[in-house]
Amino acid sequence: MPTDLDAVLAALPLVDHHVHGASAVPLDRTAFETLITESDRPIPAFMTQFDSQLGFAIRRWCAPVLGLPAHASPGDYLARRAELGAAEVNRRLLAASGIGRFLVETGYRGDEVLDVAGMAAASGRPVAEIVRIERVLEEVAATGVSAAELPHRFRAELAARCADAVGLKSIVAYRHGFAFTPEPPAEREVVAAAGRWLADGAARVEDPVLLRFGLWTGVDQGLPIQLHTGYGDPDVELHLCDPLLLTRWLKLVEPYGVDVLLLHCYPYQRNAGYLAQVFPHVYFDVGLGVNYTGSRSDAVIAESLELAPFSKILFSSDAWGPAELHHLGAHLFRRGLGRALRGWVDAGEWTSADAIRVATMIGVTNALRVYGLEPTP
């Protein structure tokens, strides 16, 4: 019989404050395996991505949601997945996740996954949008704008896109890392950099001046800003994505009254906890890393519960594509948070009431406050 804490954790209507759409198309084995790793390389013939913490967690926790025994083989799992069809798989996994609300970042290969409306339909839950700054910048560049016009046009477009959004996201981590000049660039620097970029075809924005321009224009919107930090695909140089490298930029942002949300952070979650303690506008989560560490995610979550005040920690799955990732993000988070808190309650260090209160803050209410959302019914 569950204790109150267990029951509360199981029922928490989590706010997944950084997530992407679920895949709505059939996925064969190769397609599925390439979506359960952050590697963008072909899967080597000598291995399967199912032989990983994430792969084992899918077989253990998602198989029963699809009506299979726990630990079903990869072949059986994917056959059952195909049999049910993407829509039913999504419906089951999203419902079983118990996620109460999704803040969907739409800027990454958005045409391959469900959009905001699609996620709302598939999950039956409220969905709000997070706008990816660099994507908007690239879209503006693709319209045939001149370098001189670009700053103004981008500002206008970003503001327009933010009208219906609840937050912004930056991937400067992927495009340059955090070793950048923290101050906003001068307008003429931006125009000069835009000129080079446009002349070059204006594909991926990687110029640090343009990235800083995007970031500071994001700050001007007044919405919370999410930053990818830490672990991700091989585009990152991981040591340049340590959130501590943002310290000077965070100090410059502080007077603007804008909240900054450090995403993922693995393996720098302790560093993020430091920033979240000393800076009132800094928050963090350990999404992404939770899914990919599977049976070890308890340890990652526990490390996130050190320096940061409990009002500064959030939940995200950072799922993209297979709804297994949305499901496991929530499942493993509930489990890891529960194991940590229950351990402290059982040892007499925390009261059960405090543990319930902290779980609710981290899982739900911190995000509602930061993003200015009403509780879901």
Add this chain to the structure above:
Amino acid sequence: MPTDLDAVLAALPLVDHHVHGASAVPLDRTAFETLITESDRPIPAFMTQFDSQLGFAIRRWCAPVLGLPAHASPGDYLARRAELGAAEVNRRLLAASGIGRFLVETGYRGDEVLDVAGMAAASGRPVAEIVRIERVLEEVAATGVSAAELPHRFRAELAARCADAVGLKSIVAYRHGFAFTPEPPAEREVVAAAGRWLADGAARVEDPVLLRFGLWTGVDQGLPIQLHTGYGDPDVELHLCDPLLLTRWLKLVEPYGVDVLLLHCYPYQRNAGYLAQVFPHVYFDVGLGVNYTGSRSDAVIAESLELAPFSKILFSSDAWGPAELHHLGAHLFRRGLGRALRGWVDAGEWTSADAIRVATMIGVTNALRVYGLEPTP
């Protein structure tokens, strides 16, 4: 019934080798909350610092010392604190800490907390002084000295201040970080830097030449030198306080026969353990981080017990202000060390006699040896 190891741990007369004075004035809720975080920002309206590992630990472990039930509410706790008065609160918390000796660093806002004599009176235990190098340098600068005189005057003043002290402390971590030229600066560089600093008002010393001059003058005193490393207030850029960045400086100090004590180190405690293994003159502790990680401090302490020989690990609380910090520093340290050692004894990996011996080294005798102190009666 406690095993022998439990009894020894509970009774260890810990040497708190890096600590500051306890607060001797009444603390209202705002004042108290600002003293239980390393943030120097006002507490945001949406949160309380009591909702943190440290806040929960205070309610759990300090409330009973003040005669309240464990887990008393923050309001009840602070009311009881006010009722007892600062002197009685200090007396109770310091006595219950079981700390046998305090090495008090007096250079940080020393007028707001008990001094060496005050700590001795409040605790009834022997107290010795640790001199903060940068504070002395700033005091000498404030006397109206010329740039040309400053090196000599500082050397003389530091030597005088060391006459009654048992060690030195540097906060170069806070003022510049560890990315500095490791060699001592030339005298003319020091004079030139002093000239600029004095012309500028000689407030906080932040010039790397002057900081290096302070550090090397510290080495010349022949006393053990403590360095703040790792976690601290937002003055630090935490990634620049990784003790590994001191490697070259440590190699230069090695021939001087001076012991170097790396303080706190969180989250770089494993890096500190490496330095303590390979360099005979390097020691470390995980103070500060223990208090601020509360229920997670066991994990931090366990990580400190990896590479370093057991003769190279020390105890500190790094408490400043509320005597809750002195108390918890000792309590959580005993608990975390005990849980690690007892686990290994119970698994048959260590003998109980070895565990007792190691606990005594880390808690007491290593510090006595390094600082040249006699055991307390």
Add this chain to the structure above:
Amino acid sequence: MPTDLDAVLAALPLVDHHVHGASAVPLDRTAFETLITESDRPIPAFMTQFDSQLGFAIRRWCAPVLGLPAHASPGDYLARRAELGAAEVNRRLLAASGIGRFLVETGYRGDEVLDVAGMAAASGRPVAEIVRIERVLEEVAATGVSAAELPHRFRAELAARCADAVGLKSIVAYRHGFAFTPEPPAEREVVAAAGRWLADGAARVEDPVLLRFGLWTGVDQGLPIQLHTGYGDPDVELHLCDPLLLTRWLKLVEPYGVDVLLLHCYPYQRNAGYLAQVFPHVYFDVGLGVNYTGSRSDAVIAESLELAPFSKILFSSDAWGPAELHHLGAHLFRRGLGRALRGWVDAGEWTSADAIRVATMIGVTNALRVYGLEPTP
């Protein structure tokens, strides 16, 4: 009664893919203590290296192999060791390790320890060779070669040495760290650097151009390349040995079809796990750190089981000298891996069959595949 997983783990014929020879000479207390630390400094009078995780592990686990009670005192242990003689000590400890095959790196003080044939004789197991690139470069330089001839002569010699080897090893970590230009140097740069080095006596190769030349010549051999990363003796500046600093170099090596094995990695094992996930040609182990963390090695091993697919993790002891290191490397690895896997099986997260399969991959079959070896009989 052991479960199947326990039995499998205990019997795994581990492939120790990075190890050195065992010491074949009598070791007095000073000699022995200097070989159970990565410090190269004299042991200070105030301490013994036996008071460390490694020292305690030797007394606990090796003493019974030599016919002593567990936890024998250092004095008793060394007396018994002397009584048995080096050959018998080696025979017992190597046999009890259950290591099925040794890949011996012969380039470090090879004249002081058993060579490939000696290790095969002492252990009764197959032994293959790993060639240390920098050692070969230094040997070529010592032959009286001219700067202009050096590139060609080194290429020929390295190729000759690789004829009977199964892999290469680089210690660029010790000689320069990983902050180097990742591209291969131009031939004229190599000749110029060789000229300076030869003129200077051509002792330790520390010039980054020559080290890069060595590394890229290693890549040209087509054999797997091992790189020391992370923890080691005080020659390293540990923060410059974070394997993440190799990211750009790893991307350049990727098209060559050469596997790269990141050795040790402590305390950067999580960073290594990231690289092993995203790059198909990258592998890692946590050898060396396992021995030196003793009772804490479970935690280090568990951290190695996070991001990396299970096909990308290997076993090594990195033992050099006392056969205690070979023995403990295997013993602690079996124990730590077993505790992690058994915990997940007991919690219902993994099947026992999967745990056995993963243990076999990490302990044996991954190494056989990477180095192109047949299973031992």
